[in-house]
Amino acid sequence: MVRSRVAIIGLDGMSWDVLMHYLEQLPCLRNIISRSFLGLLKCIPPLTPPSWTSILTGVKPQKHGILSFVKYKTCRENVHYRFYTSLDVKAPRLSEILAINGFFSLVINCPISYPLSGWYLERQIIVYDISSPKEFICPSVYERYLKYFKYIHALKARSNIEFLEQTCKLLELRTEGIEMLLEETNPDVLVLIVSETDTIMHRVPVIPAGKYVKSFLKILEVIDELLKIVAKKFDVIILVSDHGLRLFLKGLNISKVISDVESIKPVHLRKVLLSLLSTNMVTGLIHYALLTNIWTYKLAYKFRSFIRKFTGKRAVKRDRRIQRIRPDPIDAADAMILYFSSNQTMTTTTERLKYTLGKYIIEMQTIRNSDDLYAVYIVPQEGLYLNLDPLHSVNRWDILWFPSARHTIYGIFAWYEKGLIEKPTYIGVLNNTDVLPTILARLGLPIPSYTDGKVIALPTISKQVAGQVDYRLIRKLKMIRHKMLYRVQ
Numbered sequence: 346m347v348r349s350r351v352a353i354i355g356l357d358g359m360s361w362d363v364l365m366h367y368l369e370q371l372p373c374l375r376n377i378i379s380r381s382f383l384g385l386l387k388c389i390p391p392l393t394p395p396s397w398t399s400i401l402t403g404v405k406p407q408k409h410g411i412l413s414f415v416k417y418k419t420c421r422e423n424v425h426y427r428f429y430t431s432l433d434v435k436a437p438r439l440s441e442i443l444a445i446n447g448f449f450s451l452v453i454n455c456p457i458s459y460p461l462s463g464w465y466l467e468r469q470i471i472v473y474d475i476s477s478p479k480e481f482i483c484p485s486v487y488e489r490y491l492k493y494f495k496y497i498h499a500l501k502a503r504s505n506i507e508f509l510e511q512t513c514k515l516l517e518l519r520t521e522g523i524e525m526l527l528e529e530t531n532p533d534v535l536v537l538i539v540s541e542t543d544t545i546m547h548r549v550p551v552i553p554a555g556k557y558v559k560s561f562l563k564i565l566e567v568i569d570e571l572l573k574i575v576a577k578k579f580d581v582i583i584l585v586s587d588h589g590l591r592l593f594l595k596g597l598n599i600s601k602v603i604s605d606v607e608s609i610k611p612v613h614l615r616k617v618l619l620s621l622l623s624t625n626m627v628t629g630l631i632h633y634a635l636l637t638n639i640w641t642y643k644l645a646y647k648f649r650s651f652i653r654k655f656t657g658k659r660a661v662k663r664d665r666r667i668q669r670i671r672p673d674p675i676d677a678a679d680a681m682i683l684y685f686s687s688n689q690t691m692t693t694t695t696e697r698l699k700y701t702l703g704k705y706i707i708e709m710q711t712i713r714n715s716d717d718l719y720a721v722y723i724v725p726q727e728g729l730y731l732n733l734d735p736l737h738s739v740n741r742w743d744i745l746w747f748p749s750a751r752h753t754i755y756g757i758f759a760w761y762e763k764g765l766i767e768k769p770t771y772i773g774v775l776n777n778t779d780v781l782p783t784i785l786a787r788l789g790l791p792i793p794s795y796t797d798g799k800v801i802a803l804p805t806i807s808k809q810v811a812g813q814v815d816y817r818l819i820r821k822l823k824m825i826r827h828k829m830l831y832r833v834q
């Protein structure tokens with residue numbers, strides 16, 4: 346039997362409403378989508394690192410270990426954090442599972458790919474990702490392609506338009522590099538994630554109209570070109586995103602509820618005081634004055650980038666260490682993670698949140714983060730984003746009417762196979778953990794027993810399970826290594 350060649354194309358933060366808005370002008374994407382099985386990909390939490398890791402491991406964050414961008418740990422009452430690394434990923438990723446089964450894959454910009462780790466690396470080519478602290482391509486014989494792989498953070502644009510133009514150039518360059526790499530290496534499977542879509546949508550509004558729409562279309566046209574190249578080489582193309590992104594008009598400030606929990610009050614007050622005293626008395630006072638009144642808060646929101654430049658950064662840096670409860674530092678998500686130093690505080694707070702704001706919250710998941718730190722994911726109802734501003738809690742305002750571009754839990758899913766169907770077919774809501782088992786089933790490979798996802802019923806997938814491979818061993822080895830490296834119990 347001839348092996349099918351599969352390409353997984355990730356468009357970070359892409360949602361159907363954004364994509365559909367531009368589809369008419371993108372011939373290759375339109376062709377793919379109009380002949381695909383289409384679904385909504387449910388991603389909880391809708392955060393980039395955990396969601397991509399779920400897509401590529403087939404398990405929930407509780408199992409793969411990546412909860413967010415940074416990992417928190419308490420040590421003698423202080424909270425420390427560091428960025429997640431590939432050594433924190435406790436479940437094998439798609440390219441590793443494929444390598445065990447003799448498939449050869451090319452992986453480009455898969456989040457948390459540094460430091461290079463994994464089994465059967467000789468059957469994978471890994472190009473570093475956007476958050477990697479070091480540029481690399483493994484195996485190093487391909488490092489001559491590095492010059493084609495530059496990411497958006499390397500840019501220093503003076504205006505949004507310039508930023509979009511530079512992004513476009515980088516993507517064109519990358520497309521060139523990818524075409525040559527595909528030509529030279531001929532992989533069975535391609536995993537390619539485009540992060541720029543997310544970065545742009547946070548920075549500039551691209552729907553429904555405005556001066557940036559044209560520049561964004563140009564970027565999508567480059568992605569369309571890239572897909573044309575991919576479509577020539579691969580039989581199956583899967584389009585996925587790790588979450589959606591859209592403009593929210595109102596937010597929910599949960600700090601009032603949290604500050605009502607008795608045991609947190611002292612820390613809370615200390616936080617306010619420390620932020621006042623943090624490094625610079627004057628900036629602390631400005632911060633405080635602006636945030637304690639709803640009108641000045643609105644004003645502060647309007648000039649937030651300006652204010653942040655002078656006040657925000659220093660204050661935040663300082664209080665991260667002393668705070669026991671805090672939201673995730675990335676304010677770009679409508680799902681929030683709260684960290685607690687004790688199980689008791691976590692239970693009290695979540696109960697309190699459920700009681701007061703239950704109707705606004707659709708999902709709360711508690712997670713044991715490490716031995717001495719507890720975490721809970723809170724996902725609000727569609728249309729609301731979450732906000733936690735402790736200083737703001739002196740007001741009784743729970744709903745904030747400040748527009749904000751935020752993540753949503755629904756990403757895109759499109760499964761395309763050459764000549765399979767002639768019109769788009771909607772298959773409903775799927776989970777991000779379903780992607781991996783479905784790909785494995787399509788390639789006729791055994792599905793890991795520990796997976797949280799299920800195989801999506803598609804006509805080209807046979808219901809018969811192929812032989813048995815025990816992936817548990819590799820998962821176990823990963824966990825042992827993780828424990829030894831980070832000395833967790």
Ligand SMILES: [Zn+2]
Pocket residue numbers: 357358392393394543587588
């Ligand atoms: Zn993302």
